[in-house]
Amino acid sequence: MALFRRSAPKPVATANARRSAQDLRVGEAGTICCLEDPEMALKLLEMGCVPGVQVRLSGRAPLGDPLMLVLGDQEYTLSVRASEAATIMLKE
Amino acid sequence: MAATLSNPTTVDAAASQAGPRPVRIALIGNPNSGKTSLFNQLTGLNQKVGNFPGVTVDRKTGVAQLTPGQRAEIIDLPGTYSLYPKSLDEKVITDLLYDKTADNYPDFVVVTVDASNLRRSLLLFTQLGDLGLPAVLALNMMDVAERHGVNIDLPALERELGVPIIPMNARNGIGIAALKIVMAQRLDAPPVRCWEPDEKLLPMVRQIRYYFDLHNDYLALHYAQQYRQISFLSADDKAHIQELTQQYGFDATAQQAAETIARYARINEILLETVTVTRTEQREPVSNRIDRVLTHRVGGYLIFLGILFLLFQAIFAWAQYPMDWIDQGISALSATIQDNFHGPLIRLLTEGVLAGLGGVLIFVPQIALLFGFLAVLEETGYMARVTFLMDKLMRPFGLSGKSVVPLISGLACAVPAIMGARTIESWKDRMITIFVTPLMSCSARIPVYTVLVALVVPDRAAWGIFNLRGVALMGLYLLGLFSALGSAWALKKVLKARERSYFIMEFPVYQWPRWKNVGLTIYQKVQAFVLQAGKVIVAISVLLWVLASYGPGQQQETAEAQVRRAAPAQRWDDAEVSRRVASARLESSYAGKFGHLIEPAIRPLGYDWKIGIALLTSFAAREVFVGTISTIYSVGQDADMGTLQQKLSAERDANGQPFFTPARAFSLLVFYVFAMQCMSTLAVTYRETKSWRWPVAQLVYMTGLAYAAAFVVYQVLA
Numbered sequence: 160m161a162l163f164r165r166s167a168p169k170p171v172a173t174a175n176a177r178r179s180a181q182d183l184r185v186g187e188a189g190t191i192c193c194l195e196d197p198e199m200a201l202k203l204l205e206m207g208c209v210p211g212v213q214v215r216l217s218g219r220a221p222l223g224d225p226l227m228l229v230l231g232d233q234e235y236t237l238s239v240r241a242s243e244a245a246t247i248m249l250k251e
Numbered sequence: 252m253a254a255t256l257s258n259p260t261t262v263d264a265a266a267s268q269a270g271p272r273p274v275r276i277a278l279i280g281n282p283n284s285g286k287t288s289l290f291n292q293l294t295g296l297n298q299k300v301g302n303f304p305g306v307t308v309d310r311k312t313g314v315a316q317l318t319p320g321q322r323a324e325i326i327d328l329p330g331t332y333s334l335y336p337k338s339l340d341e342k343v344i345t346d347l348l349y350d351k352t353a354d355n356y357p358d359f360v361v362v363t364v365d366a367s368n369l370r371r372s373l374l375l376f377t378q379l380g381d382l383g384l385p386a387v388l389a390l391n392m393m394d395v396a397e398r399h400g401v402n403i404d405l406p407a408l409e410r411e412l413g414v415p416i417i418p419m420n421a422r423n424g425i426g427i428a429a430l431k432i433v434m435a436q437r438l439d440a441p442p443v444r445c446w447e448p449d450e451k452l453l454p455m456v457r458q459i460r461y462y463f464d465l466h467n468d469y470l471a472l473h474y475a476q477q478y479r480q481i482s483f484l485s486a487d488d489k490a491h492i493q494e495l496t497q498q499y500g501f502d503a504t505a506q507q508a509a510e511t512i513a514r515y516a517r518i519n520e521i522l523l524e525t526v527t528v529t530r531t532e533q534r535e536p537v538s539n540r541i542d543r544v545l546t547h548r549v550g551g552y553l554i555f556l557g558i559l560f561l562l563f564q565a566i567f568a569w570a571q572y573p574m575d576w577i578d579q580g581i582s583a584l585s586a587t588i589q590d591n592f593h594g595p596l597i598r599l600l601t602e603g604v605l606a607g608l609g610g611v612l613i614f615v616p617q618i619a620l621l622f623g624f625l626a627v628l629e630e631t632g633y634m635a636r637v638t639f640l641m642d643k644l645m646r647p648f649g650l651s652g653k654s655v656v657p658l659i660s661g662l663a664c665a666v667p668a669i670m671g672a673r674t675i676e677s678w679k680d681r682m683i684t685i686f687v688t689p690l691m692s693c694s695a696r697i698p699v700y701t702v703l704v705a706l707v708v709p710d711r712a713a714w715g716i717f718n719l720r721g722v723a724l725m726g727l728y729l730l731g732l733f734s735a736l737g738s739a740w741a742l743k744k745v746l747k748a749r750e751r752s753y754f755i756m757e758f759p760v761y762q763w764p765r766w767k768n769v770g771l772t773i774y775q776k777v778q779a780f781v782l783q784a785g786k787v788i789v790a791i792s793v794l795l796w797v798l799a800s801y802g803p804g805q806q807q808e809t810a811e812a813q814v815r816r817a818a819p820a821q822r823w824d825d826a827e828v829s830r831r832v833a834s835a836r837l838e839s840s841y842a843g844k845f846g847h848l849i850e851p852a853i854r855p856l857g858y859d860w861k862i863g864i865a866l867l868t869s870f871a872a873r874e875v876f877v878g879t880i881s882t883i884y885s886v887g888q889d890a891d892m893g894t895l896q897q898k899l900s901a902e903r904d905a906n907g908q909p910f911f912t913p914a915r916a917f918s919l920l921v922f923y924v925f926a927m928q929c930m931s932t933l934a935v936t937y938r939e940t941k942s943w944r945w946p947v948a949q950l951v952y953m954t955g956l957a958y959a960a961a962f963v964v965y966q967v968l969a
Contacts, residue, residue: 197504197505197508198504198751199751199753199755200508201335201337201504201507201508201511202337202753202755203755204508204511204512204515205332205333205335205337205374205511206332206371206755206757207370207371209511209512209515210512217539217542218542218543218546220546220639220640220642220643221546221547221548221549221551221552221640222643222644223643224642224643225639225642225643225652225754227542227546227639227758229539231370234399234536235368235371235757235758236538236539236542236757236758237755237756237757237758238635238638238639238754238755238756238757238758239754239755239756240642240753240754243753243754243755
């Protein structure tokens, strides 16, 4: 399964660390590359967070969490917690 | 014929056409795909349509007239994104579709698909098709899709998917007629398979398939995935599947993910050939622009608070006018009857039935407003935004944003609120939500609050804009809210999590509420309140009147004679004598004896035996309290004593001082904020948790809390 990178030791945050949906700035978009957390992935996949689909961070809740993600070209909005968004890895 | 008679809902239809039982059709689709609207259009059976994902928490059925001679039984299923259930309400679906021999296994399914969001909607459809269920695809929200510039080549899509497709718009009924015609025909299972289990899985899948005699491989794979949760499998069956999955090293999670991705790949291929998108303009959807205001970091909370404030204002200020009319109307009616007729039966009618009934009817305006308000919030899609705003705030208390909806609905009634908690995926979050929801002040407490607050809090303006009584009521509601949060926090420390909690949710698009639905909700709730609560309240009122009017042996007469003998020496005037006579008679009645029996237990809270009777009768349902005290304080009184309010303020203690002092009234109020006095809530908690531990814990905890808090309040204020 190339889909999962069974999250081994968390990579230290460096300048070129891989980015997740959590790291997007409001209004910025990225393309999903893979999902880190196998169990969470099942739910995210069903809701349309499939590798190759574009995600755009359209806003954050007032306290910074959860996030509002707009998915794909068909424009629907998901609400996910920051910790969940952190498992959605983006392509470079 | 004999076979169909066993199922009562089909008897009627079977008799009219004298053929086999009517077709059974299940409606299934993503949340917010217009499934419930379609159900209403098909059956005409009025039920709630909401905009919050998962408002259809239970399976609902109705009968549709497909053609003049043919009827069908329609089952409405909760919205889901896939056939792998992630929460309890989604499990309803697999429970129905896995067992072909079950009584209510559908003959075919109608899959509602959001045409403006085809890719994700088709995922569920392809799973259903692969299970070998005959299916019709109801392509809903065609208008939205057209506005987005989505063009769908329907004949091509029909060929690819192998099922009939009906374009429609369920909200205004377009396409319903065409759908009924298709539904009236016998359908075969779709010939197309979208995805099939991998070669490597086949040995295990086939063994399960032949062991359970299943009709296809994909269903067998679902057994391997979910055998732990399938309710109709025996322990032996489950052990057998577990053995097989271990033997073949079956990785359920990886397989499910691979399947979903493979399905999306196939769906993309299909859509590439059948759908063209011609974007006219790249404009931000209106919903997103509304969201920017309603979920603003400051404005969002202010608007939410404003909406809550409006709710309280409506319930406690605006509802007052119709309530006064009802109260005065009942008193006037009662007085007219007593002026013109006499005798014990008339007294039973006015002091028992009318007094009790008045106690119910007076709260209709408040309950109607509350349920109407909540229905509008749900219909517009605002509730989903509230969960989004509140998630971070709720988490320290062991709750999730999704707990906010049950908690707010708990302001109306804990019973539907607790059922609504099914949409919470995590077991721990859900249990905590269920446990604390009854602490939210429900509409049944409104009668108690209104009467007692009006008794001891002056009707004065406070800080210019607020009314002092309104502030007191708001305080009681806040007390309920904070006790719910505090209890949740404590429970979070005690309970162990069974799985991870997550919060992935789709935002429904904002839409205008369908006023017909709001009206229907109000009508149904008020009717249920008046009929169900009303029956109990009137029955208890009548029983109480009998118990309070008659006593054992000659005791009442003896007590009356004693008062009359003492009267000349004490220089009481006539009014005082008749008041004391009434009181002495009540005290020596059956009800009075009963109240005296429990008085020692409640004396530390400031209550006497009269309140004791009310506490006992309101154990089954708290709204009975007002009916009870209005019956107790009416017995032996003249009808021109006026409204309940006046009766209560006229009540005197042994020293001739007003009985309902602020200390007593607040002690009672606090008792009612906390106490678990609702049989229906206990029953629904049992049903939802499938264990007696939870309702018993709720009862003990809440009643204990109520006693302790009322004790402290009385001792401090008295």
